[in-house]
Structures are given as structure tokens and as C-alpha cells.
Amino acid sequence: MTEEKTHHPEPSYLVNTGKYKGLMSWLTSTDHKRIGIMYMYAMMVFFIVGVLLGEIMRLELFRPGQQFYGPQTYNGLFTIHGIIMIFTVVIPGLAAVFGNFSMPIMIGAKDVAFPRLNLFSFYLYILGAGIALTSQFLGNGPPDTGWTFYAPYSIQTHTNVVAAVFGAFVLGFSSILTGLNFIVTMHRMRAPGMTFFKMPLFPWSLYATAWIQVLATPIVGITLLMVVAERWFRIGFFDPSLGGDPVLYQHLFWIYSHPAVYIMILPAMGVITEIIPTFAQRKVFGYKAIAVSSLAIALVGYFVWAHHMYTSGMSPTARWIFSLLTFLVAVPSAIKVFNWVTTMYRGSIDLKPPFLFALGFIFLFMIGGMTGLTLGALATNVHVHDTAYVVAHFHYIVFGGVGFAFFAAIHYWYPKMFGRMYNFKRANWAFGFLFIGFNLLYFPQFIIGIQGMPRRYFDYLPQFTLGMQLSFFGGILLLIGIILMLTNLFSKKGAKAPDNPWGGRTYEWTIPSPPPLENFEVMPVMGPDETPYDYK
Amino acid sequence: MGASNFVEGVDLAFKIIIGISLFFLVGITTVMLWFVFRYSRKRHPVAEQMKDNNLLEITWITIPLILVLLMFYFGYVAFSPQRVVPKGALPITVIAKMWVWNFEYEGGKQSPVLVVPLKKAILLNLHSEDVIHSLYIPAFRIKEDVVPGKNNYMWFIPEQLGEYDILCTVYCGLRHSYMETKAKVVTEAEYQAWLSALPGKSNDPEGLVILRKNACTGCHSIDGTKIVSTSFRGLYGKTEKVMTNGSERSVTVDDVYIKSSVYEPDKDVVVGFQKGIMQTYKGKVSDDDLAKIIDYLKSIK
Known part of the structure; x- marks a missing residue:
């Protein structure tokens, strides 16, 4: 959080202009850019903790049998790993x-619709995370239910489930309010002339996401309260x-938690849809198809x-109906992949790090999505x-997909x-280490899974040892990749960045880097003939 | 031929879905990498703008749609027979409780191992005494959750002699990963011999039967080894250091202490063990049962 003087007449948002200095100037800021950055630093801390737990x-x-600690510790570890990483x-x-950070600028707005509510969402996020931690x-030891809190185990265990559940409940409100804020922002604050179908595709993906946040999150909220009441x-x-x-719990939990996977992945798809046209200097192929597929x-x-x-x-009927619907949701995801690849065709591709990560995303997301097909079909x-x-499968989607x-x-x-x-x-x-480490870590888990290795096992049968050890070494490479990436980004000051x-x-990309406090001077x-991706 | 009647269909579904997926994964990745190479800024300095192509987009909506419906179909046809139990299937009741499987045969005979005759339809009626478990036999490609209060079932025909792993796949607490046993497929004659040799009403002391029924022996051994908590062997009459309300004190294991440990396990926790692992058995173990348990514990002093 450095303070910079820039040559632009308006001071950058990184320069303190309010009555507070230092950390307080950030914690009291309602500027969407500063709030975005605060989320980023907070998330980075949680992410590193989650990675180390993993x-x-x-x-x-690494080996079958007990090595360093007992099953209760392990059960607590996968629970808090899941809670931190997911929520x-x-x-x-x-x-x-x-x-x-980007959405209000991309639609030509000075901020989100409710800046103070936005800061409040951030505080709820910190509060919820704090309660979960x-x-x-406190209480009778770390919760040992898994992040899914399946009943009746979550009702019967003596560990400190209520704190974790209540933390998730508060985090849910942060998510709902952010979603609401974004919906209103995109409806009311687009630049004049920017119709919905002229809005860039990252905002489009956030729009679809925001509706899920607003409509699905309350269900998990009430479900978690029911666990507390019980x-x-x-x-x-x-x-x-x-x-x-107990099956009612599963229905209520997944009515939120499955759409939650789309809360995670839709913005990821949106980012990729921005990066590919930029580095291929090509108008995105099938703009409307991508926008509509998000919805x-x-x-x-x-x-x-x-x-x-x-x-x-x-009932067998419910089983096949849900299987059929699951396969239908695969199609819009496939459409996006085809559109991304076609956008590269006859482009002029500049293989810079963001584009490299985007390519990694497409590959890993395809594996995640396709292994989802075996999970969608009943027999398999x-x-x-x-x-x-x-x-x-899940890590290919949320880490290979969302993470990359x-x-x-x-x-x-x-x-x-x-x-x-x-x-x-x-x-x-860093990309090389992350990509190879990631695949070495998670691909063997597909194999031992098909061979019958259950999840959430502290100990395992000897035939799964090789797979587990490959995963361990993958984890080390991945960790090296993360350290390389973070030190590259945050340890040294790089050269001054141009605006675009x-x-x-x-x-x-039309405003200074870093942007002035109110984003746009004009x-x-x-215009009627303009679109968000006018490459010449 | 697979180990059960379902293996062939399930594996075919796997092959079809993974086959189609691999084709697309390799195809799309190759095309993508070729574009990155062929249209790199060095080789192709100026991008050519292209118009959207509706025909192309409709094609890549339709083809994946057809393919996924095909995958759905193969998943469905291999699965749907799993829910239709043939008449005359041999019923066995599965009793799951924290971290032990038990299989109850006709006449109330129980076995910790699932023994089944070759080529006979087997119906497993799934019963849980505490939380959700899931019975998984990877070699047979079958799995169904064992949900307390719900009468779930599964069935299969074993097609090959042998021993197969049975695992629990729904997380069920401390020793979830140790909740495993074997399915033994034997000939009809061997099965009959095994079944008649299986003791009916147990000759074990009543107190031990109660301990087993409540899965106490999942954590407290009766042979002196430590599983999760102290062993029952030699426990009665012993002096233990316990934590009561945060302070350490010594107690002698007697009738009163055993009763309070069963009904309020977190009140006096033996030093070196964690609070909150054991649930209360109030309402599950009666005073009468408790007296029998105490008699048994006295007998293994």
C-alpha cells in the first residue's frame, strides 16, 4: 500500500486525501478500488493459511498409518481447510x-451504487472469517464435520461446530450484500450508451453471479441457523x-452450495473472457453467446x-431427473470454451503472463468440467x-479453474x-511450477478415486500409497510456485506501468495507472457504433 | 466379466464418457496451442477481425448437447437396474454404527464380514444406529448411503469368488477411515456351512454384548490395547488421573465413576485424552444395562 505522486492532475486512489493516514485511511475508505485491494490482501492471508493446512x-x-498426528487432528484439518478455502x-x-476493483471502471462508473454498504460487506467478511476461525x-476443540456440516453428525459431535457455522452465516450476508450492490450498480450506473449487450463480459459474468448470491445464499443462511437451533x-x-x-439437510445445503460453485466459477470465466481478446487483439467471438451462457x-x-x-x-425418478439437468448445464460451459479458442484464431497473440495463466485455466477447467460428466452420469x-x-474434480474446478x-x-x-x-x-x-505442481498433486487423485479410495480418510489401504506420494510432491512444487508468484508480485517494486x-x-485501460480517486476525469x-471490444 | 453383475455396464459408461471427453480435451488443447503458435505476434503481427458466425455457434451448441444426452443415457441404463431388486434375492441386514459394520443374516445371526454365495442375488437392507455412513464395494461398483431413520437398500449378484474391500464413504467421525471390512464371495455349499457354523445367540457375557451393541468397543478395547481411549481391560478398580472443571484429581474407577463417564463423558476426562470425542449415552444405555456392563468390567479386571 504505497503512496505515490503521479503526473496526473487528479491524485491516484493510492494517495490519501481523507482525514486519516496509513492503515486507517484504508479501513475507512469507501472507494471500490481500495475495498477490492483490501479483500485481496485478506484473501491472500486466508489462502496461504488454507494452502499450508492442505x-x-x-x-x-504420505504413508499409510499414523505418521505425525492422530485422526481427530486430521478431521479438524480438512474441516478448517474447507471452511477457509470455500467460504x-x-x-x-x-x-x-x-x-x-475493475467492474465499476469497466462500465464507466465512479464507484458502486452503495459505497458504504460495500465497506460494510467487507467488515462482515472480516467478522465472519474471524468468527469461523x-x-x-474456543469450545470443545476444532469442528470435525467437514465443510459440508452433514447432519446428524454435525448435530451430535461435541466439537465447536456452532462457531464455524455462525461464521459461515455472517460470511453469507457479506456475499448477499455484495451481490445486491453489484446488481444495482450494473443496472443503474452504466455509461450512457452502454446497453446491457454492450457491457464488457467480466461485468456480465458478475451480473449472473450476483443474482445467485442474492437468491441462493439465504437458503444456506437459514439452514445453518437450523443447525444451531438443533x-x-x-x-x-x-x-x-x-x-x-438428515436428507433434508443435504437438500437445503446443496440448494445453495451447488449454485455456489457457479458463484466461484462464473467470474473466473468472465476474467478469461477479458484476457483472451486483449492478448489476441481480437474482438471476442460470440459476444452474445458468452453473455447469455453466463445467465x-x-x-x-x-x-x-x-x-x-x-x-x-x-427416489429413482429424482435421481435421473437431476442427472439429466446436470448434463444440460455442461453445454453453456462448453460454448464458452469454444468461443475462447475461436477468439484466438487469426489473432495476433502476445504470450504474456496473464495470457499464459488463461491458457492454463482453459486446460485445467476442461479437465475439471469433463470429469464432472462422469460425476453427472448415474452409474459412474x-x-x-x-x-x-x-x-x-473439485480442485480442478476451484483451484485449476478459479485459482488460475x-x-x-x-x-x-x-x-x-x-x-x-x-x-x-x-x-x-511461477506459472510453470504452479501448472506442473497442480497436475501432479491432483491428477493421481482421479486414478486412486476410480480404484476406490474414499475421501476424508486419515488412513488408507496400501494400494493407494503411490498416488498419495505423487500428490505430496505435487503439493511441494505447487507451494514453490505460489511463493515464486507472490514474491515476484509483492516483494519488489517494478518499473512504472503505462496506462495501457x-x-x-x-x-x-483508458484511464491512468493507478486510477485517480474518481476513476474518470471525463x-x-x-457511441452507437462502439462495442466493448473494438480492436482494429 | 466383473466381480458383480453391474461392473460391465458401469465400466462401459466410464469408457464412453471418458473416451468422448479425452477426444475433446486433446482436440481442443491441440487447436488452442496451434493457434498460440501460428498466430503469435511474431508470425502474425496484425490480428484479423472476424464476424460472428451463427452457423458455427449453433453447431457447437447442438453437438455437445447430443453428446451429453448420450452420456446421460449410458449412465442411466447402467444405473436403473440397481434400483430394481429381483424377486427371491437373499436379504441381509447391514447394521452400521460408528466405525463398525455388522451383517445380520436370517435368525438374527451376526457377522462382521459380509459372506455371500456366488451368483445369487443379494439384497442389503441398510440400517444405521447413529449417523450417516455409506456402504461402498469398489470391486462391485456399488454404493448407497446408510441413513439413520431411512430404509435404504442396495443389491447385486456376485460373479466371482474372492475377497473384496468394503469401505465407508460418508464421513462419520473419528475413525471413519477405519470403518472397513471385507465381502467374501464363496460357493453355495461353503456359504451354507459358514452360515450354520455362525453362532446364533451370542455366548458372550451380557455386558459385553451391550458394549458391542453400543459400539463402545470401537474405541475402548477389551484386550488392553489402546484404540482411541483407555482399554476396558483392568480398568475397574484402577486409579486414574482425571481433569474435572479444569483441575486435576485422582479417582478410583468404581460404579459411580463408570456411571458418570457413560452419562456425562466430558465431566471427568482422563488426563491425556481429549474432551468432546465421546457422546453421552443417557437414554441409550439403561441403568439395568449399566449394571450388566459393570459386572462385565469387574470380570476383566
Whole structure:
């Protein structure tokens, strides 16, 4: 958070102009750019903690049998790893960081519609994350339910489930308010002349995401409160020994948590859709198809939740209906991949780090998506459900997908955010370690999953040892990649960044780097013949 | 031929879905890398702008749509027979409780290993005594959750003699990863011999039967080894250091201490063990049962 004097007449948003200095000037700022940056730093801390927890799990799994700590510790570890990574990193993820930083500029606005509400969302985020983390230190020990909090185990266990659940509940409100803010911003604050179908595609993806945040999150909120009520007051919602139905919990949980996967991945797709045209200097192919497919994914994504429950004892009819709907949601994702690749055709491709990360994203996301097909089909799902195969699939989507898109986005907007460049060569090396490490870590999990290795196992049968050890070494390479990337970005000051280092066409590249406090000196207007991707 | 009647269909579905996926993965990746190479700024300094092509877009909506419907179909046809149990299937009740499987045969005979006769339809009625478990036999390609309060079922025909792993796949607490046993497929004659040799009503002391029924023995061994908590062997009459309200004190394991440990396990926790692992058995173990347990513990002093 350095303070810079720039040659531009308006001071940059990094320069303090309010009554506070230093950290307080950030914590009291309602500027969307500063809030985005604050989310980024907070998330980076949570991400590193989550990664280290994952590595500690991999260490224990290096050999069958107990190595360094017992099963209770392991069960607590995968629970808090999941809670941190899901609720504080990938769900707010790209929307909270780059949605806040870039989206208002991309649509030609000075800020979001409700700047103070935006800051409040950030505080709720910190509060929720803080509450979730107290679960580790207070009460009867860290929760051991997994991030899914499945009943009746979550009702019966004596560990500190309520703190974790309540933290997730508060984080949900942060997500809802951000979604609401973004919907209103995109409806009311687009530049004159920028119709919905002239809006850039990253905002489009955030628009679809925001509706899921607003409509789906309340369901998990009330469900988590029901768990608290059941634990405290013995009201029988989910525990059959109190007269409840444990499968009801799964329905309610997944009605939110499946759409939540689209909350994570849609903004990631949106970022990739910005990066590819910029570095190929090509108008994005199939603009409308990409915009509409975001909405289609958001809409159909609501009706596929029970594909997490094929083995729960649902009726055979429910099983095949959810399977069919699941396959339909695959199509809009496929459309996006075809559009991305076609946008490269006859372009003039500049293979800079953001584009490299975008290519990595496409490859990993395809593997994640395609292994999702085996999970969507009934017969194959029954075999691999709740095995390491699901762990691999899920990480290919949220880390290979969302994570790599996040890295691509940082490398893309970093010059705009801080007015500085970074070392390309080191960024490429970091990509190499991340990409190879990632695949070595998660690909073996597909294999041992198909061979029958269940998930959430502290100990395992000897035939899975090789796969587990490959994963361990992959984890080490991945960690090296993360360290390389972060030190490259944040340890040294790079050369001064030009306003438009990549030749982008969206509005953020027309203003100074870093942007002035109110973004635009002259508010942009979109002419009748202009589109967001007018490459010549 | 697979180990069960479902293997062939499930594996065919895998091959079709993974085959189509691999074709597209390799194809799209190759095209993408070729574009990056062929249209790099060095080789192709000026980008050519292209118009959208509706025909192309409709093609790549339609083809994936057809393919995914095909995948759905193969997944469906291989799965749907798994829900239709043939008449005359041999019923076995699966009793799952924290971290042990038990299989109950006709006449209430119980076995910790699932023994089934070759080429006979087997119906497993799934029953849980505590939380959700899931019965998974990878070699048979079958899995179904064992949900408390719900009468779930699964069935299969074993097609090959042998021993196969049975695993629990829904996370169920501390020793989830140790909740495993074997499915043994034997000939009809061997099966009959095994079944008649299986003891019916247990000859074990009543107290031990109660301990097993409540899965106490999942954590407390009866042979002196440490599983999760202290062993029952030699426990009665022993002096233990315990934590009560945060302060350490010594107690002698007697009737009163055993009763409070069963009903309020977190009240006096033996030093070196964690609070919150054991649930209360209030309402699950009656005073009568408790007396039998205490008798048994006295017998293994």
C-alpha cells in the first residue's frame, strides 16, 4: 500500500486525501478500488493459511498409518481447510477483489451504487472469517464435520461446530450484500450508451453471479441457523433421533452450495473472457453467446443440486431427473470454451503472463468440467461419489479453474492496481511450477478415486500409497510456485506501468495507472457504433 | 466379466464418457496451442477481425448437447437396474454404527464380514444406529448411503469368488477411515456351512454384548490395547488421573465413576485424552444395562 505522486492532475486512489493516514485511511475508505485491494490482501492471508493446512494433510497421508498426528487432528484439518478455502477465499474470490476493483471502471462508473454498504460487506467478511476461525481455539476443540456440516453428525459431535457455522452465516450476508450492490450498480450506473449487450463480459459474468448470491445464499443462511437451533434447543430438523430428516439437510445445503460453485466459477470465466481478446487483439467471438451462457449457467445451475445426493436414498425418478439437468448445464460451459479458442484464431497473440495463466485455466477447467460428466452420469457417479475422484474434480474446478483465473486476473490488472509492472520471466517460471505442481498433486487423485479410495480418510489401504506420494510432491512444487508468484508480485517494486500495458480496449485501460480517486476525469459515453471490444 | 453383475455396464459408461471427453480435451488443447503458435505476434503481427458466425455457434451448441444426452443415457441404463431388486434375492441386514459394520443374516445371526454365495442375488437392507455412513464395494461398483431413520437398500449378484474391500464413504467421525471390512464371495455349499457354523445367540457375557451393541468397543478395547481411549481391560478398580472443571484429581474407577463417564463423558476426562470425542449415552444405555456392563468390567479386571 504505497503512496505515490503521479503526473496526473487528479491524485491516484493510492494517495490519501481523507482525514486519516496509513492503515486507517484504508479501513475507512469507501472507494471500490481500495475495498477490492483490501479483500485481496485478506484473501491472500486466508489462502496461504488454507494452502499450508492442505500441505500438512498431505504430509500425514504420505504413508499409510499414523505418521505425525492422530485422526481427530486430521478431521479438524480438512474441516478448517474447507471452511477457509470455500467460504473466505473462492466464494468471495474474484467478485470481491476484481469485481470491486475493475467492474465499476469497466462500465464507466465512479464507484458502486452503495459505497458504504460495500465497506460494510467487507467488515462482515472480516467478522465472519474471524468468527469461523475462533472455532479453532474456543469450545470443545476444532469442528470435525467437514465443510459440508452433514447432519446428524454435525448435530451430535461435541466439537465447536456452532462457531464455524455462525461464521459461515455472517460470511453469507457479506456475499448477499455484495451481490445486491453489484446488481444495482450494473443496472443503474452504466455509461450512457452502454446497453446491457454492450457491457464488457467480466461485468456480465458478475451480473449472473450476483443474482445467485442474492437468491441462493439465504437458503444456506437459514439452514445453518437450523443447525444451531438443533444443537442448542434440540429442535428436530435433521437428526432422526430428534424426529428430523438428515436428507433434508443435504437438500437445503446443496440448494445453495451447488449454485455456489457457479458463484466461484462464473467470474473466473468472465476474467478469461477479458484476457483472451486483449492478448489476441481480437474482438471476442460470440459476444452474445458468452453473455447469455453466463445467465444460462446461473439459471440451470439452480436445478442440479441433488446430483450430490445420488446415493442418499432419493427416489429413482429424482435421481435421473437431476442427472439429466446436470448434463444440460455442461453445454453453456462448453460454448464458452469454444468461443475462447475461436477468439484466438487469426489473432495476433502476445504470450504474456496473464495470457499464459488463461491458457492454463482453459486446460485445467476442461479437465475439471469433463470429469464432472462422469460425476453427472448415474452409474459412474455411484462408483466414484465421495472418493478421491471427487476431491480431484473439485480442485480442478476451484483451484485449476478459479485459482488460475485469479492468478491470471492479478497479473492482468496488477499494473492498473498499483501503477507498477512485475518481472515477466519470474511470472512465467511461477506459472510453470504452479501448472506442473497442480497436475501432479491432483491428477493421481482421479486414478486412486476410480480404484476406490474414499475421501476424508486419515488412513488408507496400501494400494493407494503411490498416488498419495505423487500428490505430496505435487503439493511441494505447487507451494514453490505460489511463493515464486507472490514474491515476484509483492516483494519488489517494478518499473512504472503505462496506462495501457496490454493494449486492452475496455474502459479501465483508458484511464491512468493507478486510477485517480474518481476513476474518470471525463465520464465516458459509448457511441452507437462502439462495442466493448473494438480492436482494429 | 466383473466381480458383480453391474461392473460391465458401469465400466462401459466410464469408457464412453471418458473416451468422448479425452477426444475433446486433446482436440481442443491441440487447436488452442496451434493457434498460440501460428498466430503469435511474431508470425502474425496484425490480428484479423472476424464476424460472428451463427452457423458455427449453433453447431457447437447442438453437438455437445447430443453428446451429453448420450452420456446421460449410458449412465442411466447402467444405473436403473440397481434400483430394481429381483424377486427371491437373499436379504441381509447391514447394521452400521460408528466405525463398525455388522451383517445380520436370517435368525438374527451376526457377522462382521459380509459372506455371500456366488451368483445369487443379494439384497442389503441398510440400517444405521447413529449417523450417516455409506456402504461402498469398489470391486462391485456399488454404493448407497446408510441413513439413520431411512430404509435404504442396495443389491447385486456376485460373479466371482474372492475377497473384496468394503469401505465407508460418508464421513462419520473419528475413525471413519477405519470403518472397513471385507465381502467374501464363496460357493453355495461353503456359504451354507459358514452360515450354520455362525453362532446364533451370542455366548458372550451380557455386558459385553451391550458394549458391542453400543459400539463402545470401537474405541475402548477389551484386550488392553489402546484404540482411541483407555482399554476396558483392568480398568475397574484402577486409579486414574482425571481433569474435572479444569483441575486435576485422582479417582478410583468404581460404579459411580463408570456411571458418570457413560452419562456425562466430558465431566471427568482422563488426563491425556481429549474432551468432546465421546457422546453421552443417557437414554441409550439403561441403568439395568449399566449394571450388566459393570459386572462385565469387574470380570476383566
